[in-house]
Amino acid sequence: MSRQRSMSGTIPSMETSGDQLKDNTIIIVLGASGDLAKKKTYPALFGLYKNGFLPRDVHIVGYARTKMDEAEYHKRTTGYIKVPEGDSETQAKVEEFKKLSSYVSGGYEDGPSFDNLNKYLESIESKYQSKERNRVFYLALPPSVFIPVAKNLKEHCYIAKGGINRIIVEKPFGKDTDSCRELLKALKEHWTEDETFRIDHYLGKEMVKNLLVLRFANIAFSSGWDKNSISNVQITFKEPFGTEGRGGYFDEFGIIRDILQNHLLQVLSILTMERPVSFAAEDIRDEKVKVLRAIPPVERSDTLLGQYVAANGKPGYLDDDTVPHNSVCPTYAATTLWIHNPRWEGVPFILKAGKALNEAKVEIRIQYKDVTQGIFKDISRNELVIRIQPSEAVYLKFNTKTPGLYTRALPAEMDLTYKRRFADIHIPEAYESLILDALKGDHSNFVRDDELDVAWKIFTPILHWIDGLSGPRPKPVPYPYGSRGPKELDPFIAKYGYKRSTEGYAWPVTNVSNL
Structure with a gap:
């Protein structure tokens, strides 16, 4: 099996802890x-x-x-x-x-x-x-x-x-x-x-695997990848449909167990870990565990819970016959995590996930700090967005001069949309990538036992609160089916320093589905 080459060089093969299965x-x-x-x-x-x-x-x-x-x-x-x-x-x-x-x-x-x-x-x-x-x-x-x-x-x-x-x-x-x-x-x-491969299929997604290259193969990004430049980070998962008759399973686990504690936390660990000494599976997983250990358990005050209700002709969560009557299981959750290490101290990482929202989207949005006041006032912040799915993309929002005789700063973007840049290249499904890794004996994109343990420590206290094991169960706030989420979301993320983009500005990536 040949090594896959990049367009301008090669990435060293992952060092595996087992043999590649080629025959029999x-x-x-x-x-x-x-x-x-x-x-x-x-x-x-x-x-x-x-x-x-x-x-x-x-x-x-x-x-x-x-x-x-x-x-x-x-x-x-x-x-x-x-x-x-x-x-x-x-x-x-x-x-x-x-x-x-x-x-x-x-x-x-x-x-x-x-x-x-x-x-x-x-x-x-x-x-x-x-x-x-x-x-x-x-x-x-x-x-x-x-x-x-x-x-x-x-x-x-x-x-x-x-x-x-x-x-x-x-x-x-x-x-x-x-x-x-x-x-x-x-x-x-x-x-x-060594024989066990624990799958989290998000680790097989193309843009998640690309995080290592974006971070550690580009000085332009890595030099500002810390608390000195970054104001806040949001990792968002949105589904445009509800439980649709399968609420019994969902009600047992909820949105935090289903999405945040595994998928989004895996993305966070790769996004924030230190540079591994090699591409060996254990070197990569060592760094992921180190950064997860620096995250304390989620606080109730850093949590927003929601549950969708009927709207736009669509049923609410409690209208699903498979959902227990009067269930207070959250179908939406936003939690803010803090990493207590020299690189990330004070930077809020907001993990958001929900069902029955206005679109299907998984993305990372890194918002940088304001420029120094003086010659510029009320100027848009830089943002780096990594679209994981659908329509994989990386784009950077920056400010540029408006063409013409006037000097005015205008937000624009550097846009790497995969459907345009890599039109003839097939992006494999995550499960293809991970099954192939298992056949190779490569553990780098699988979850290690100590990594699982520390991930649960971060979320267990908040989950016990939601399950009613540490006092009265919290009641999630309602949000309409097909909306952006609870109306409380905007003030929730604003208190962590997020500033919305200039009014009327639309990112081109929102239209790539038409390509």
């Missing part, structure tokens, strides 16, 4: 009948197969409780693979993909089911020309069965000699610090840290 590999997808597997895991595996990134002679085995024949299994696993109309080459690849994928049904908590799975895997491996065998177990499962499945895989399906075993675990990793520690301890009884 079976990928076992547990939970193969579920939504995650059919919408994310199998399309990602197909993308890797189509582009020649899976091991030679790979076989994919689906496993779940559901009884289904081969035709039904293939219908489910290829139903979300996008095939452009008239693209016979891709359609042919889909048919090839079906032939290397098969299905076994069985339970998650009984040993005999896993003995049966192991016999099936051995029947595939018996056709290998060499004795080498490798197995990658992908747990596309709810956390309630993580432990019995991990235990049964180790006891019944583990290759003791002559091969490599790896297990990929999906979030959520617990509900608070104690439950996370219990889950970590139980997994460690059966699987080593």
Whole structure:
């Protein structure tokens, strides 16, 4: 597999803690009948197969409780693979993909089911020309069965000699610090840290992976990347839809567990960590843990909670029949984090996430401090915006002279929109990138055990408050379906020093969807 080259140089290959799996590999997808597997895991595996990134002679085995024949299994696993109309080459690849994928049904908590799975895997491996065998177990499962499945895989399906075993675990990793520690301890009884790959798919997104290059390969950015230049930072996640009949699951976890504690905190750690000594996975993860340890638990006074209500013909959260009556589960949260280290002391990092908002967007907005007063007054602040999705982009708002005979400062932008600059380059899905990393044995974009522990410490006190474990539960403020969020949001972010852009100014990136 060739090393991917940048347009003007190369980035050193990540140093891995394991061997790259090139031959005689079976990928076992547990939970193969579920939504995650059919919408994310199998399309990602197909993308890797189509582009020649899976091991030679790979076989994919689906496993779940559901009884289904081969035709039904293939219908489910290829139903979300996008095939452009008239693209016979891709359609042919889909048919090839079906032939290397098969299905076994069985339970998650009984040993005999896993003995049966192991016999099936051995029947595939018996056709290998060499004795080498490798197995990658992908747990596309709810956390309630993580432990019995991990235990049964180790006891019944583990290759003791002559091969490599790896297990990929999906979030959520617990509900608070104690439950996370219990889950970590139980997994460690059966699987080593080196064998375990904990997925947070945001670490596989192109613009999140690009943060290392933007920060550490550009003096123009890195020289002002601290409290001396930056006033505040916002990391925002917005969804334009509500729970839509799936409120039962959401109500158990809430928006903070679903988005802030994992996805946005991962983005924050890469955005703020110190330069790693190398691209080795442990060097990168060491720096992430260091910066997370410098963040104290979130304060109630630094938190804004909201819940969407009916508006614009759309139902409110409590109108969802799967949501408990009178639930006070937040569907919107804004929390401000502080990093107590020499680089970031005093800079507020505002994490915001919500459902049923006015648009779909994930972005980082870094607002710089005001210029020195004197020759300029009431001038717009510089802002660096990194759009993670959709329509990946990096753009810098700066001030320039208005063309003509008058001297007046006008806000303008330097705009790197990927759809324009890299029009012919395919950006892989996050799951493609992460599954490939797991096959390579590269842990750099996966979550380490101590990183999980410190991440939960930051949010557990506020989560216990919301869950009513440390006093009366707070009642979230209402906001209309399809709005920007609670009306209290503007004064909330203003108290941390954020100044809105010049009235009437629109960022060009808002229109890139029309490209």
